[in-house]
Amino acid sequence: MRIDLLKLVQRTSAVLLLLLSFAALPLIAAEDNEYREEDDESAQIDATATQKSGSRGHVDEKKRSPSETTPTTNSRVVRRFHAVLDELLAEFGYDVKIGQIKGLSNIAIRKVRVSNAIPRTYEEYIETLIIERIRENSQVRVIDCIPCKTKTSSLVDGKLMISSPATNLAKLDSAATTLGIENFMDVILVYHTTHMVLAVNVFNSQSKETVWARSYNSETLKSRFQKMAVDYSQVEPKKITDEYTPEYRLMLGLGGASIPNLTGKPADSAMLNLQIRSTEKFNNRHNEVGLLLSINYAASKLVGTATSSGTSTTDTATTETTTPKPNAFRTGIGLYAFFSYLFVGQVESYNDIRTGLGLGLGTLVATGYLAPAARVGIDFFLGRRFSLSFYGNYIRPASVNVNGATAKVNGGRGADVVFSTNW
Known part of the structure; x- marks a missing residue:
């Protein structure tokens, strides 16, 4: 009796396991189909294009099935x-x-x-x-041509004719x-x-x-x-980002300059000029704003500091007055806030020689010497990487410290020509 009961329990368990297996098959199949659909979705639009567009991908004006219109x-x-x-x-x-x-x-x-x-x-x-x-x-x-999107129907010899301005020139002329x-x-x-x-x-x-x-x-x-x-x-479409992406220009140039020196002598004004310009472009590349560093090396004298080269004596009835005379500086550094306007048209093409007008306001610094300065000129951009600049400079009169004494020096006008490479 116990053996028959044990066999009955075993057979009942086997039947239940079999029924559960059959019940789980649809769920497994549905899950498998879902994964297959996800894998096939990325290629469906390409497959649809191959089947319907053909080898040449021409536009077919035949009626499309609902499945074709919604890939x-x-x-x-x-x-x-x-x-x-x-x-x-x-x-x-x-x-x-x-x-x-x-x-x-x-x-x-x-x-x-x-x-x-x-x-x-x-x-x-x-x-x-x-x-x-x-x-x-x-x-x-x-102009929004609403009649171009409308269709009209009419009976011609017992046949229904559908026309629109897209296929009927008379209706197109009327619109x-x-x-x-x-x-x-x-x-x-x-x-x-x-x-x-x-x-x-x-x-x-x-x-x-x-x-x-x-x-x-x-x-x-x-x-x-x-x-x-x-x-x-x-011209490429701008990608959506969290922040504005600016455009920069970095120019490194070398040339010659004539800068008013402390002595006022023309021979002391000849300079070797190194320029570094860093600007940001805006207004569709028509404007640039940034900083300009101009380093000038004198070609005549070599001095470490501005020292007195002599004195001038003025005799009066009661006293004798001496006025210090500064030597010419060897190194003068100009730092300018810089703005320029470029004539590049709607789109900048490197096949053209582009021109730009520049304006800089800043200061000229030398040993014991600080003077306000300004510069204005024109840039010629050649290709993509090179430019040639012609600028005029103006240095205002200022004071110079000579051996603890202060002397007034005149400013003046100058110019520089610089050939630069651009990034």
Whole structure:
């Protein structure tokens, strides 16, 4: 009896374990599918582009299924997609900025098309981004062509015909006349597995003549700016950071200068000039502000301190007065607060010789000598790394300490020419 009861318990336990195993199978399968979906999400937008865009990635105007219009992707892929899109739009904005469509009085976007791998809802989003770049970089008026986005239906010979200004030239001319549109723009965005292409076409609303057309390929984006000798950082989209990222310029130069010396003799004014300039750029690289250190070495005399070289005697009825005469200083250091304005246009190109006007206010320091000083001049920037500067200097009259006595010295005008390398 005990043996039968033991067998019954064993059989019952085996049946319960079997039932629990079958019950757990759907949960395990669901969890496995969830992990597979997460792994496949990052590649789904690329696979969709390959299947629907084909080897050339052309835009297909056929009706899309709901699954095609809403491809699934994760946030990492979306960020990468938008980063490339921002680069293409930045290049388009650069062309607008340098005046590619400057002669147009107004423009309206007729249609925006995207390839099958991109949701149709992106058409309105891309249109907004295009308008934003035009408004930021030009004075061209952008007209919202609402009739261009509407469709009308009519019965012709018993058949339902659907038309819109995008396909009907008569309706397009009517919309242009009503709204005063002189130019239309068509935009196409194509997504490939390896790159993206943005194509823009502008044509006259009356003659239908193409006014301007350009395509932008993400694979050849930076090479174009390299050929134009343009710093890509001027046009690339700025990444969101917690703090403002400034641009600096550091200049180290060597040249010759003529600085008023303590003796007032022209021979003592000849100097070897070493300059260090550190500035921060702002106002789209048009302005710079910073500090200038100018170190001058005399080419005539070599003295350690300003000492008396003699006295002048003045005879009066009662006393004899002596006036100390200082020697010329060998080393004079100028420290200036510096500001400059650069004529670089909308975008700085290193193929051009850029000019800038500079102004410095500060002081000239030598042994026992401190005098207010100012300088003004012009800079010529050659390529990216070199510059040539011509500046005039003015030193105000001041006092100099000579062997414990104070003597008045005249200031004067001077100049310097410096060739610099830039970072």
